[in-house]
Amino acid sequence: MSSDAIVFIIYLLALLFVGLYFSRKASKSADQYLLGGRNVGPAVTALTMQSTSMSGYMFMGGPALAFQQGWYALWYALGDAGGAIVNLSVLGKRMRRMSEILGALSPIEYLEKRYESGAVRIIGSVISIIFLFAYVFAQFIASGKALESLTGLPYTWALIIGVGVIIAYTVTGGYLAVVWTDFIQGIIMVVGVVGIAILGFSKLGGLSGLNERLGQMDASYLSIWGKDLAYIGQWGVVLGAVLIYSIGYMGLPHVVVRHMSMKSTKTVKSAIMYAATWNQLFVFAPYLLGLMAIVLIPNLSDPEMVIPTLAYEFFPGIMAAILLSAVMAAIMSTSDSILMQTGTILSRDIYQRFIDKNASQNKMVLVSRLCILAAGVIGVIVAIYQPPSVFTLVIFAFGVLGNSFMVPYITSVYSKKSNSIGVLCAMIGGGTTNILWTSMDLQTITAIHPFLAGLVISILGMVIGNKFGSAPSQPIQDAFEKSKGDRRIPRSIDKNISRDLSPEARNISKFIQANQPIKG
Amino acid sequence: MNQLIKANRVDFNNEEIINRLGKLEPTVNFSVKRLVYYPYYFFEYGLDKKSFIFPSNGLVACTIDLISGSGSLIDSEPVFEKFIVSKMDIIEDLVDTEKAEKEAQHFIFRTISLKMKIFKMPNINLTRQELFYRPYWIVQGNDKKGTFTLAVDGKSGKYHSL
C-alpha cells in the first residue's frame, strides 16, 4: 500500500473520531436529547451546507471544462455562485408556509398535496429517483478518479473500491456525516483549493500574469465564447449555462427539502451571508485552477485530473494526500445524502404509498437498502464500460431535475390557478426535452442549451396544460392565499408568526368557536 | 367544574404578552381574552445501548399533538407541574394513547433516518410517557381595520394567527 493510501485511511479514522467525539459530547448532558438540541452556529451551518453541495463536480467537472474551454467555463461558475441565494429568496418563506399548511413531509409529497394528484407523485418520484441516481453516478466516477490518484491503483479497481466504500458507508450508517465532520472537511477543502490557487497565482504573476500567458497560447481562451470561439454568438447556450446553476437549484428535491424543514430565519440570515461570501471565494477557484492548468500542465491527458495533478505539483505529497482525502470524503458525504434521499422517496413515496400500505419500518429500510445496493452495482458497471465525464453527467442530471421540477415548485406558491394537468405537462415536457436535447445533441444544431430548451418547454407546458385542468379545490386556494401571508393582520405581526404552530392554531380556533364566542 | 392536569408552567404572563405585542405593533390595541390548555402526549425513548456511537444514556424524545396527531421533536426534558383548571379551558383530545404511541415511534424513526443519515435503525425502548397540556393565551387585537385573534404559546412566547 502506498503511503498516500495510508494517509487516506488515517484521515477517515480521524473524521470518524471527531464525529464520535462530538455526538457523544452532545448526548452527554442529561437534559439534552440526541436529535433535538443540536444548535450549531451560522458559520458551521453555512459550511456544512457548502461541503454537502461541493461535490465531485467542483473538483473534477468544473476545472476540466475550464481546462478545455478557457474563460467560457466561468459562465457556469457565475450562476453557481448565486444559486443558493436566488433559491432562498424566491422559494424560501412561501414554500415553508405552504408545506406547513399542507402537512407535507417530503418534496414529492408536497407536490402531490399541492396539486391534488397521485399521478404527480408517481411521475415526480420516478423522475427524481432516476436522475438523482445519475447524479450519484457522477460522484461514483469522481471517487474512482480521486482514489486512482491517491492509491495509484488502476481506474477500474479504484472505482470498485470507491463505490464499495460509499455504499458500505451509506448502508451501515453514515456516522461520519455529523455536522462537525462536514465542517472540518469544508475547511480543508476550501483551504486546500484556495491554497493551490494562491501558490499557482504567485507562480504565474497573479490573474493578469495568468491571462497574459493564456493569451499568448491562444487568444480565444480569454474570450467569453470558448476555445476557438466555438460558441460565438450562441446566446442560447450561454444563457442556459448561467441559468442552470443559478435557478436550477429550485428544482432539486434534495435542496428544496431544506425550505420545508427550515424552522427559524434566525440562523438562515447569517448563513446566507457566510454562504454567499464563501461562494464568491470558493466557486470560482476550481475554474481558475483549470485555467492555470492550461499553462502549467498543458499535456494533461485526462482534463478531470486537474486538481489532483496540481495538488501533487504544488504541495508536498502528504499535504496533497490530505487534500485528496478531503475530496474523497466530500464525495462520500454528498453521495450518501442523495442516496438517502432517493431511498426515502422510493420507500415512502412509491413502496409504502402504492405497493404495501402497511409496510413496517424494517421492511421499508430493507427496500431502501436493496435499491441503493442495486444502484451501486449498476453504477459500477456503467462507470467501467462507458464512463461519461463527471461534467457531462452532472449537467445532464442536474438539468433534467431542474427542468422537471423548477416550474412546478415556483408555480406552487406563485400561481393560484396552476393545476395538476399543467404540472404534469411541465414536468414531463421539461424533463423529456432536456433528455432529447442532450442525447440527440440538438445544442450543436440549434445553438440552444438543453437546460434553456427544457425551461421554455416546461413553462409552455405549464401555461397550456393549465387550460385543460380544473382549478384547484377551495382548500388549496385558501392555502395558497395563506402562504402569501395573512392580510387581516398588520405586517409587523404577521412577519413574526411561528409557522410551526399552524396545526395547533387551527385546532384552537375550532375549539374557541365551538366552545364559546369571545366577548369583546 | 375543575380538573387537575399536568401542564407546562406559563412563562409569559398576560401583561408581558400584551407588552411585547404592543412593542411589535404600537397601533394595535391588544387584550388577553383567556388561557386555553392544549393536549399533547410526551414520549421519551432510550436508544439501544449496544450502538457504539451513543453512550448508554442516549435518549430521544418527541411530543404528539393529541388533536392533529402530528409529532414534533423536543430539545430538552420538559418540566410539568400540576394545576387545577376549569374544564371549559381544556381542549379535548381526539387521539388515543395507543395511536399516539404508534405515531411517536414512526416519527422518531423517520427523524432518525433523516437527521442521522443512517439506515440501520437502532432499537428504541420507551422510557417515559406522559399526557400533558400546554397553555396558550388567546389574544385579541383591535385596530382601525378591525379585530384579529392570536394564539400565544404561554411557554415559549411564539404565536400564530387564528
Added chain:
Amino acid sequence: MFNLPMETAWAFLPWPILWLGLALYMYFKLKKEDHWEDTIVKKEKGED
C-alpha cells in the same frame, strides 16, 4: 483589466459583487423579521 479583453472583463467580473449585494439585501430583509424571536431568546437567557 487583468489582461482580459473588455468583453470578458465586463461579462464576468461584476458578478461576485452583484451576488454579495443580493445576499446583503436578503440579510437585512430577514433581520427586520426577527424582532419577536429576539425578545424571546433574551427572556430565556434571563436578560429581560
